Amino acid sequence: MTTDLLKAEGLSNAYVDPAGGPDVKAIQDISLTVEAGRNLGILGASGAGKSTLMRILLGLESPDQGRVIFDGIDIHQPASKRSTPIRGRIQVVFQDPRNSLNPHLSVATIVAEPLLAQRRTGRQHQKQLVLEMLDLVGIRPEMAERRPDALSGGERQRVAIARALITHPDVVILDEPVSALDAPVRLQVLDLLGDLQERLNLTIILVSHDVRTIAALADYVMVLLKGRCVEEGSARELLEHPRHPYTRALLAAVPTLKARGPDGMSDRLDG
Numbered sequence: 217m218t219t220d221l222l223k224a225e226g227l228s229n230a231y232v233d234p235a236g237g238p239d240v241k242a243i244q245d246i247s248l249t250v251e252a253g254r255n256l257g258i259l260g261a262s263g264a265g266k267s268t269l270m271r272i273l274l275g276l277e278s279p280d281q282g283r284v285i286f287d288g289i290d291i292h293q294p295a296s297k298r299s300t301p302i303r304g305r306i307q308v309v310f311q312d313p314r315n316s317l318n319p320h321l322s323v324a325t326i327v328a329e330p331l332l333a334q335r336r337t338g339r340q341h342q343k344q345l346v347l348e349m350l351d352l353v354g355i356r357p358e359m360a361e362r363r364p365d366a367l368s369g370g371e372r373q374r375v376a377i378a379r380a381l382i383t384h385p386d387v388v389i390l391d392e393p394v395s396a397l398d399a400p401v402r403l404q405v406l407d408l409l410g411d412l413q414e415r416l417n418l419t420i421i422l423v424s425h426d427v428r429t430i431a432a433l434a435d436y437v438m439v440l441l442k443g444r445c446v447e448e449g450s451a452r453e454l455l456e457h458p459r460h461p462y463t464r465a466l467l468a469a470v471p472t473l474k475a476r477g478p479d480g481m482s483d484r485l486d487g
Contacts, residue, residue, distance in 0.1 A: 221419055222250040222273070222306075222387055227282035229268055242268040243443045246282070250387065255413065255420040257434025257451065259427065259466070265443035266423045270391055273421065274308055287386065304334050304383035311392035313372035317364040323350070323375050324360040330383045349378040353408060370401035374408065381412070389421045394429055406432045427470045431455055439463050 227246040230239040243265040250256045260266050271277040273284055275291040284291045286302055307330070310316040317326055327346045347357055353374040364372050373393065380388055393409065394402040410433060413420055422433050430437055431451065438448040439460065447460040458464045 219252040220249050221252040221287060222421075223285045224248045224269075224273065225282050225285070227269065227272055227279045227284070229272065229277070229279045229281075241443050243272075243279075243440075246440075246443075246445055248438055248445075248448075250419060250421060252386070252419050253417050254435045255422060255433050257422045257424065257430035257437040258440060259424060259430045259437055260440035261425050261466075263442070264425075264440040266425075266440060267391075268443075269440070270308075270389055270421075270423050274306060274389060275302075304330060305385050306387045306389065307380040307383065307385040308389045308391060309373070309376050309380045309393050312396040313364070313369065313376045314396070316376055317372055319364050322361050322363060323355070323367070326364070326375060327379045327382055329379060334383065345382060346378075349382050350375075352381070352412070353378045368401075369397050370405060373397060373405055377405075377408070377412070381416070381418075384416075385418075387419045387421065389423065390433075391423050392425070392429075393422070395424070395426060402429075409433060427455075427466050439466075 225247050228241070228244050230241045233240055246265075246269060248256065258266055258269065268277070272279050275284070278292045286306065289302055291302060291306075324343070324346050327349060328342050331342050331345065347360065350357065350360060355371060355374050355378065359367065359371070364375065367375065373396075377393075390409070394405050397405060406429065409420070412418060413433070420433065422430060424430050434451045436449070437451050437454045439446050439454070439462065441460075441462050447454060447458065447463050454463065455467060458467055
């Protein structure tokens, strides 16, 4: 039996044109449902509204219309009015770890940041949790005291993933998680994310312009075009039988694409 963990209802948001023109409609009437333990892929090119939608789902920005309900809680309601806190239960991994990791901090300190912000554990237990999380994402313990610039791009993204998972969140939002990586490293990180999703029963929202990335991880896909949802459905059905011309155009550029299998594991991508 599935449980709806996160819902967005009728989200719309517009930005004022600094040049004095009409407001720019970033997203229009977006609704979605994310089931616990399942992965939603949000697919669209630059300017489709993905970043705005992601910020609203994270609670970093409030919509002009609509609401986001996480585990029964309106996330844009003032924290003082919520029956339970949600801080730490929704985490994010950003696109470029070179920009998202503080270059002046050690890997261990970076991964521990969410624990420090929430004052969850004592220092000794915190150190143990950090080392366990680094091991989970494939980072050796001797790398814990290094700074991000001493790591490769793939290692930095693994650190970013460890930081997002350290609080054991219910939902992880992945913002173009492999687009800044070289092709061989992309596959390694995608394999890691698929493995972590299964082992930890994560619920993932994957935001990407890349059809291959979406196909590798998503169970359900929403396609955005100019701020609107033009098509949605199970990943296999949508990727094998796209209905909208825009979706067909996206898939035509990746002719050997395969969707996730029925057991939740992604099929290998040809090429």
